[in-house]
Amino acid sequence: MSKNGLPSPFGLMRLGVVGSTNDEARRLASDGAAADLLVVMAESQSAGRGRRGRQWQSPAGNLHASVLIRLDRPLSQSAQIGFVAAVALAEALGDLVSDADFRCKWPNDLLCNGKKVAGMLLEAAGDGWLVLGFGVNVVQAPPPGEALYAAASLADFGWGGDAPGVLNAFCHRFGPWLARWRQDGFPPIREAWLGHARGVGEQAVVRLETETLTGIFAGLDEDGALILDQGEQGLRRVMAGDVFFPG
């Protein structure tokens, strides 16, 4: 264990109120001050952002953190790290919260008993760095109607721990999974993710920028794209979109 309380070799920078921890981490990278597995964690964010330009509500008490990751592979493989993190977070929260069912929802959401409790946002920081931002609703979820999906907090499931406790549990799981990805590539991550996934084999609605698709969520391809089986129209690979399961 490091002096900061996280498992070795994670580093920790704890900040008060920031705009976005992803921006703080990117700034470190552009200042030449990045280090592999350095975590930037903030008490709250005034301009937290989610995927596809959405706002991410970031009150004090929830976890808002970004991990700097040295990318020793082509940038095209960076999306795979979102799946590494989702598996690690599903396992970490499963370690913490008993009697709850954590599921990964494509591409980078985490559901607890069907409600969104966490999301991830990957951004390139230039010069070989990747920023993995993740937010976990520890004590508070956005009010109904303000989120795209039904949302909940860990407190709603009776968990009384805090944001540093979630970060610690995440790092314990993420370190070994990232090492596995670095050594063996995407296949074991893909398999683990599918084992934790919501909705494989089920009817899915996929909202893209300009169209909405329906079909059976048939799995993930070797890059992490969602495979949608559209029956007579064949299989369609989806790289970015929002998935809903009507069933």
Ligand SMILES: O=C(O)CCCC[C@@H]1SC[C@@H]2NC(=O)N[C@@H]21
């Ligand atoms: O579900 C999503 O759309 C992704 C949400 C990602 C939120 C985290 S909180 C820490 C980091 N800083 C940000 O501004 N966003 C990510």
